[in-house]
Amino acid sequence: MKIETLKKTGLAALAGLGTLAMTAGAAFAADAPKDPLNSGDTAWMITSSALVLMMTIPGLGLFYGGMVRKKNVLATLAQSFGATCLITVLWMVIGYSIAFTPNADAGLNNWIGGFGSLFLSKVTLNSINPLGPTIPESVYMFFQMTFAIITPALIAGALADRMKFSAFMWFMGLWLLFVYCPIAHWVWGGGWLGTAGAMDYAGGSVVHLNAGTAALVTCLVLGKRIGYGTENMSPHNLVLSVIGASLLWVGWFGFNAGSAVSAGYNAGMAAAATQIATAAAALSWMFAEWIIAKKPSILGMISGAVAGLVAITPASGFVDPVGALIIGLTAGVVCYISAVWVKKAVGYDDSLDAWGVHGVGGALGAIMTGMFAKASINSVYPKGGWLTDGNFDQMIAQFKDVGAVFIYCAVVTFIILKVIDMIIGLRVSPEVEVEGLDINLHGETVHS
Amino acid sequence: MKLITAIIKPFKLDEVRESLSALGVQGMTVTEVKGYGRQKGHTEIYRGAEYAVSFLPKLKIEVAVKSEMLDAVIDAITSKAKTGQIGDGKIFVTPLEQVVRIRTGETDGDAL
Numbered sequence: 001m002k003i004e005t006l007k008k009t010g011l012a013a014l015a016g017l018g019t020l021a022m023t024a025g026a027a028f029a030a031d032a033p034k035d036p037l038n039s040g041d042t043a044w045m046i047t048s049s050a051l052v053l054m055m056t057i058p059g060l061g062l063f064y065g066g067m068v069r070k071k072n073v074l075a076t077l078a079q080s081f082g083a084t085c086l087i088t089v090l091w092m093v094i095g096y097s098i099a100f101t102p103n104a105d106a107g108l109n110n111w112i113g114g115f116g117s118l119f120l121s122k123v124t125l126n127s128i129n130p131l132g133p134t135i136p137e138s139v140y141m142f143f144q145m146t147f148a149i150i151t152p153a154l155i156a157g158a159l160a161d162r163m164k165f166s167a168f169m170w171f172m173g174l175w176l177l178f179v180y181c182p183i184a185h186w187v188w189g190g191g192w193l194g195t196a197g198a199m200d201y202a203g204g205s206v207v208h209l210n211a212g213t214a215a216l217v218t219c220l221v222l223g224k225r226i227g228y229g230t231e232n233m234s235p236h237n238l239v240l241s242v243i244g245a246s247l248l249w250v251g252w253f254g255f256n257a258g259s260a261v262s263a264g265y266n267a268g269m270a271a272a273a274t275q276i277a278t279a280a281a282a283l284s285w286m287f288a289e290w291i292i293a294k295k296p297s298i299l300g301m302i303s304g305a306v307a308g309l310v311a312i313t314p315a316s317g318f319v320d321p322v323g324a325l326i327i328g329l330t331a332g333v334v335c336y337i338s339a340v341w342v343k344k345a346v347g348y349d350d351s352l353d354a355w356g357v358h359g360v361g362g363a364l365g366a367i368m369t370g371m372f373a374k375a376s377i378n379s380v381y382p383k384g385g386w387l388t389d390g391n392f393d394q395m396i397a398q399f400k401d402v403g404a405v406f407i408y409c410a411v412v413t414f415i416i417l418k419v420i421d422m423i424i425g426l427r428v429s430p431e432v433e434v435e436g437l438d439i440n441l442h443g444e445t446v447h448s
Numbered sequence: 449m450k451l452i453t454a455i456i457k458p459f460k461l462d463e464v465r466e467s468l469s470a471l472g473v474q475g476m477t478v479t480e481v482k483g484y485g486r487q488k489g490h491t492e493i494y495r496g497a498e499y500a501v502s503f504l505p506k507l508k509i510e511v512a513v514k515s516e517m518l519d520a521v522i523d524a525i526t527s528k529a530k531t532g533q534i535g536d537g538k539i540f541v542t543p544l545e546q547v548v549r550i551r552t553g554e555t556d557g558d559a560l
Contacts, residue, residue, distance in 0.1 A: 303495060
């Protein structure tokens with residue numbers, strides 16, 4: 001994303017010079033600097049930002065809310081909604097500055113952005129971030145804010161049914177600042193991973209592997225739900241989950257096509273790749289389940305669709321439609337195996353499969369991006385990928401990206417959780433857990 | 449008088465009701481129930497997590513009839529509710545001591 005936009009700036013500057021040269025003879029002294037703002041790009045990016053917000057509320061909230069038991073529906077929705085509001089404010093106060101503005105110290109800038117735009121002090125009416133050179137900085141900041149919201153909110157799938165709301169809110173805030181912001185800066189904000197050539201179009205590693213890894217650590221630290229494996233924990237209303245997954249699918253066009261940070265060829269191809277991979281993954285999960293468990297479940301179809309969305313996320317602006325099809329078909333089967341078999345074999349209680357779908361799908365997508373990226377689709381990476389253009393070095397960059405995100409996220413997430421556990425405790429009492437979070441934590445129930 | 453309590457598969461209700469009406473049965477009470485017999489339950493699978501559902505949905509119909517109609521009613525229910533598959537249900541017959549129609553105060557045979 002970063003290099004692509006920088007290149008665009010360069011092209012825009014060249015075009016500007018040409019115009020200047022042509023008009024220089026007539027009136028070169030009177031020329032005011034041309035406003036770089038593109039209204040089409042701006043309109044699309046405001047739309048994209050709203051679409052990505054819709055992914056979290058209500059999309060993710062309903063997707064997760066339908067899968068929990070009836071006593072915990074509102075608590076699950078409260079997590080999505082609460083995270084959205086808290087992260088919006090934190091992003092305004094500090095998050096945007098340390099993720100997407102440069103650090104004055106070039107060495108430090110490899111690791112973390114600057115503190116120069118706290119409270120968005122540098123975001124003015126007509127300021128522009130070079131990472132989004134044709135749109136107002138306010139819009140770029142808003143677009144990135146919606147990514148910062150959904151990433152921590154995804155973790156809620158692993159901690160469902162048993163975490164204190166107070167501990168959850170602390171976790172969201174601290175995780176945003178100590179895990180998401182640095183990693184976003186590493187890959188997209190000018191840090192070391194982006195410089196090392198890692199390809200992550202819309203967040204396969206930054207968003208999904210990152211949230212999935214945190215989810216895995218969280219469910220291991222929290223422990224299993226009371227009655228896991230013996231009590232019936234079947235989803236209370238899959239209609240909500242189908243609506244949620246469908247809203248995620250629609251909103252994802254803001255996520256992937258919006259990551260072009262412009263409205264042009266790249267956004268169009270990213271949107272097409274997203275649609276193709278998602279449908280392919282839903283089918284491959286469905287057929288895998290049909291063959292193995294004998295019935296094609298709707299929960300399987302929507303889970304496959306989300307797996308496809310996740311896996312195409314890092315690849316969406318780099319692959320052609322055939323690459324998208326292969327990535328989607330692979331993601332549906334691999335995530336089915338991870339959510340259904342691996343979880344059972346290893347025995348962790350990743351309640352709603354945040355690791356099994358987002359972590360595994362994100363890592364898979366990141367690696368497959370290195371295989372199927374095509375130089376002809378996105379000229380920012382002229383060497384392309386391994387299987388398409390014979391550039392094996394890209395695989396190394398992708399593995400480095402996946403490994404770095406996994407290790408950093410796992411370690412820091414573990415520390416954050418342990419600190420919160422020591423100070424206020426992570427988990428509700430067994431009595432509250434059995435009776436339900438809705439009535440005990442929020443004083444409400446879904447049906448009176 | 450007899451009280452006939454039959455547990456049947458839900459999709460057979462309309463056929464049973466029509467055949468009983470044809471016999472002159474004037475009323476029926478239907479309740480949605482859950483239970484198990486030889487059919488046992490079934491298994492639900494959510495992303496690989498299997499849950500045994502021990503109780504299956506059935507309908508319980510209750511019909512009060514004069515003793516001389518008993519065999520005809522049992523025949524009608526048996527023939528209409530039968531699929532031949534396990535889980536078709538059962539019919540229980542119990543003696544009925546007294547019946548009162550609340551609106552008129554009529555009793556027993558007159559109240560049926």
